[in-house]
Amino acid sequence: MNEHLLSVIVGAPAAAALVVMLLPSSARLGIRLASLLGAAVSLAGSVAALVGYDKARGGLQRAEDYPLVPALGVHLRFALDGWGGPLLLLTGIIIVAGVLASWTLGKRDKEFFVLLLVLVSGVFGVFVSQDLLVFFLFYEIAVLPMYLLIGIWGASHEVRAAGPFAFVWKRFKVGDKQYAAMKLTLMLLVGSAAILVAIFALYLQSGAHSFDLGDLAAARYPRALQIAAFPLLWLGFGTLAGVFPFHTWSPDGHASAPTAVSMLHAGVLMKLGAFGVMRVGMVLLPEGTRFWVPVVGAVAAINVLYGAFCAMSQTDLKYIVAYSSVSHMGVVMLGAATLTAAGWNGAVFQMVAHGIMTGLFFALVGLVYERAHTRAIARMGGFGTVMPGVAAFFTLACLSSLGLPGTAGFVSEFLVFLGAWQGGHLFWAIPGILGAFVTAIYVLKATRAIFWGPGPSEAFHDLADARRTEWGALLILGTGLVVLGFWPRLLLDPIDPGSVHHLARILAEVAR
Amino acid sequence: MSELRVLWMPLAVAGLAVLVLLVDVLAPPDRTARTGRALGWLVAAGLAGALGASFSVDGSGRAALGTYDGGAWTTFVQRLVVGAALLGALGALDDVAARTPKRQGEYWLLLLASLLGMVIVPGARDLVLLVVAFELMGIPLYVLAAYAKNDRTVDGAQSRAGEAAFKLYVVGAASTAVTLFGLALLTGMAGTSSLDGLAEAPATPLGTLGMLLVLGGIGYKIGMVPFHMWVPDTYEGAATPFVAFLSVAPKVAGLSVLALLFVSGLGVHRGAWLPPLGLAALLSMGVGNLLALPQTDLRRLLGYSGIAQMGYVLLAVAAGDAMGVGMTLFFLAAYVVTNLGAFLVVHAASGGGRGHGLDAMHGLFRRAPFLALALLAFLLSLAGIPFAVGFWAKLYVLLAAWRAGLAGLVVAGIVLAVLGLFYYLRVLQAAYMIDEEGERATPRASPALGLAIALCLAAVVGLGLWPAPLVDAASRASVDLVHPSAPVARR
DSSP states (O other), X not given: OGGGHHHHHHHHHHHHHHHHHHSOTTOHHHHHHHHHHHHHHHHHHHHHHHHHOOTTTXXXXXXXXXXXXXXXXXXXXXXXXXXXXXXXXXXXXXXXXXHHHTTTOOSSHHHHHHHHHHHHHHXXXXXXXXXXXXXXXXXXXXXXXXXXXXXXXXXXXXXXXXXXXHHHHHHTTOOSTTHHHHHHHHXXXXXXXXXXXXHHHXXXXXXXXXXXXXXXXXXXXXXXXXXXXXXXXXXXXHHHTTOTTXXXXXXXXXXXXXXXXXXXXXIIIHHHHHHHIIIIIIHHOHHHHHHHXXXXXXXXXXXXXXXXXHHHTOOBHHHHHHHHHHHHHHHHHHHHHHOSHXXXXXXXXXXXXXXXXXXXXXXXXXXXXXXXXOOBGGXXXXXXXXXXXXXXXXXXXXXXXTTOTTSHHHHHHHHHHHHHHHTTOHHHHHHHHHHHHHHHHHHHHHHIIIIISSOOOGGGTXXXXXXXXXXXXXXHHHHHHHHHHHOTHHHHHHHHHHHHHHHHHHHHHHXX | OHHHHXXXXXXXXXHHHHHHHHHHHHSOSOOOHHHHHXXXXXXXXXXHHHHHHTTTOOOOSEETTTTEEOSHHHHHHHHHHHHHHHHHHHHHHHHHHHHOTTSHHHHHHHHHHHHHHHHHGGGBOBHHHHHHHHXXXXXXXXXXXXXXXXXXXXXXXXXXXXXXXXXXXXHHHHHHHHHHHHHHHHHHHHSSSBHHHHHHSOOOHHHHHHHHHHHHHHHHHHTOXXXXXXXXXXXXXSOHHHHHHHTTHHHHHHHHHHIIIIIIISGGGHHHHHHHHHHHHHHHHHHHHHHHTTXXXXXXXXXXXXXXXXXXXXXXXXXXXXXXXXXXXXXXXXXXXXXXXXXXXXHHHTTTTTOSBGGGGTTHHHHOHHHHHHHHHHHHHHHTOTTSHHHHHHHHHHHHHHHTTOHHHHHHHHHHHHHHHHHHHHHHHHHHTOOOTTOSOOOXXXXXXXXXXXXXXXHHHHHHHOOHXXXXXXXXXXXXXXXXXXXXXXX
């Protein structure tokens, strides 16, 4: 069991999906319990992996190796580096909370839980894969179920088509119901195509006949190839991380997705993109990184500020949260672009912090929407008196979003800006800090308008507060935010050796 | 005696055909659709037996004056076409029995005759045998395409099977003439009709013209752009279970001819055939993927998607080395189970007079969850999505092509594949997201059809999870044809 811990973490949701598939669709409780069990096993495994990680030793631990296609050097290689533990933990928390938050789903729930579990298996797989091709496989598995999840259970029809996609839509007479789902899937897959091209180039150039990330990192690539391949990986993975201007799928997608899917997508999936840029793009291509990093940082700064301003002008609650994700993912990319230990620690910590925070946000938005049947902020107001629990947790998420000390958001933003300062990137740090300030304006404005202003109006007098399993989801996520705010060492201790390990390669190469 | 051992697979198929003929003639004539199915099951059982036997009979060696080789390469291709025929027979069994209960012997006999040609093609080491076998494969298909000519479409119009068969026939006859002329020129270049002799001949201008003509002629059969015009029309007009077979097996045979002729025979002249082949691959990927986008008839959509798939596999042929040939085989194996399965699902889901439009799929997830699940797997596999066998197929093909210096084509292929995803997702959208509450009857796949779909599904998922054994087998088969250290003329 112990030496197969990572396989168990990756496999548990997939096994649960298989069980759910075999259950009759009338077994509503059975489906939910099986899903919860699968998610819980992964969460427990993630905790064990995080705790059991030997921080003093660092490096890759708990390695597992199963040949998949030995002829080409494709192996199912799992191992845990310093970053893996915290990110596994994040995924575990979000999926458990996501299953709890979908407890009351009333439409084709069997298929929903199957897809959700398959997706999360893919996410776990990406975080522990040490083989580039397997990494890519799991990445795709994490991305694709989204199409069905958003298309079937989402409110895709509430998003109106605009821009070039609208043109294509009309041309092929598809009807606009699944617009957001299709847009998201196609944009992410164009990104995947770019990634695949880069993978081919690296694999064949390395001459190692192996997709092992270590082997690929050890190979030396010509400077021209590095400079050509890095943007493919940066923008390919970056599309998923919401890198400007390829973030446009994200607001539409998140706004139209059902609650648990928004939680997973903004909470975990966008992190896969950032993780891919750092773990694959930057670590494998040091020279390419050095060449492109000014652009990466500048675009990230735009992300932070532009996302925040967009969020400020939205009137739909879900769009506000979605644009805030674009802004916060900019912080992650900003940290990555600093190429300093503090910046990278901050970036990884921000992945976890933002994941939990945005998961909480979307869970709460889902609750409010389910009760009030509206997401228009203008129609809300004074909800705090009828749903105090929801209001309290929403305020907590807002405080973390604006980076209040004592919440997880503060730690990561502080580290990232510290890293930017250390690296001498004032031009990135200043827009970043400005972005945090704008964030404070729009989140506080939204909280006040929804929960604390006058009201509630006649129609909303009988809104109910959170119920049974919903409390579970809120408590898990809210506790996470506060615990990480007061005790960041819990994650930073393992993250730091991971960052140092990966950075050492880049810095050595750059110094050469 | 050893000759018989080498030739066992063609003999077995021919024997099965004779057996079917005898049973059909001797059985009592007052057959209903129910009892008539027995003949179809007999064919399926015979093919399953041949497929199983191919794993234990060692047919390696030369026969028929050295014109037929029964080695690993031949066996691999034979397994593919026999497997395709088996799945196609299971899928067509009920359709044939219901359509013409009294005359179904004809259908099976023609099918087996065509299959006989297909199992000889990969073993042919002589141009004359190659042409004869290739024609034996093609001619019965023209007849089979017209099999549903008395059908009525959903809106009561005459079925277009006649048109389908006519198009297939005219195009096929023209391609035969072109191929023959090309092979004549090649024979003139080499001074012999044996494939081994071809490899040693110096290139001549007329020989190069011959290569072009053969490429065009075979290109017709596999639906390669610019010789693809018949594909969507024929697929739309002919009976769907037959199209399922037509869309895979002849293409396997056609590509095995390309690999035999160009990589094994004319490998040293790669400089001459690579530019036209590469261009055809690019055009096939482009035209197939782009023209599939606006299709609303599933058979036409799958037709254009098949054209695109041919473009990808041609990339592997264009690689021109052992890895390229191996990956051609692997791709074809994946293509057989995936495309055949997709057509069978379309057939099953269109039952009850629903037609073959995108709207026939509406609400499939609720009406027939198993069919919907199978459709999901097949479409994802065609689109090249991980953990379906189609992903590995595309991956290997592209990798082989990149390794052989065709990086530009590979990038174009990847970009076009993403574009192509749009139309596969549209079908899924129709099947999973659009639902009109219970106004139409639930389609019910018959046991044989269900079995065929289930087998395809198991192969797509199983090989997607663990492709290693098939990749190894394909690589071994390719080494039999092209030695990995054989000198390959680079561009």
